[in-house]
Amino acid sequence: RKEVEQDPGPFNVPEGATVAFNCTYSNSASQSFFWYRQDCRKEPKLLMSVYSSGNEDGRFTAQLNRASQYISLLIRDSKLSDSATYLCVVPRWNQAGTALIFGKGTTLSVSS
């Protein structure tokens, strides 16, 4: 099983739609999780951090289910500007430091 797996996508939705992305992770010891957004040919940018059961920021809600090792990102009232690739990220710690382990990403295209 891969360390981080995401819905393959792409997701094509109209403006105003609600869309949800799923992500599963293999390391049950993981304590923190992130969603990054990446626009075409740009760097990933932190969208949301999740440390407990979930987090909400405006139209974006991230939920965590530790028992199922599953994270989701819900986007409500989609905007054209939400079109991007969404990367699920799980930190991997060792004695030497922290590596961010990325999923492959899910591409969202919002159309008018």
Place this chain on the structure above:
Amino acid sequence: ETGVTQSPTHLIKTRGQQVTLRCSSQSGHNTVSWYQQALGQGPQFIFQYYREEENGRGNFPPRFSGLQFPNYSSELNVNALELDDSALYLCASSLWGQSTDTQYFGPGTRLTVL
């Protein structure tokens, strides 16, 4: 903007050549991590530098090496370039020991190997 800068923006090399990529971390950050992102994939961890030493390494061969300088900036060196090394190379800066594990990415260097 994150305050993380990388140079050059783009680079074209041929197989067998060597390349050096540079990264300046965000002010106040002492840790730099490097990632490789191939087309259509998520970024993959190469290694991390703290206190001028490599701390943790992903599944990359020894021809990928790095340095960190006293001002926390960093270099990624790749020897004997292969076609599969063509990718976006991202550096990310962070503060060692912070509880949030948040890393902030620079704009990347796009390397093409012909």
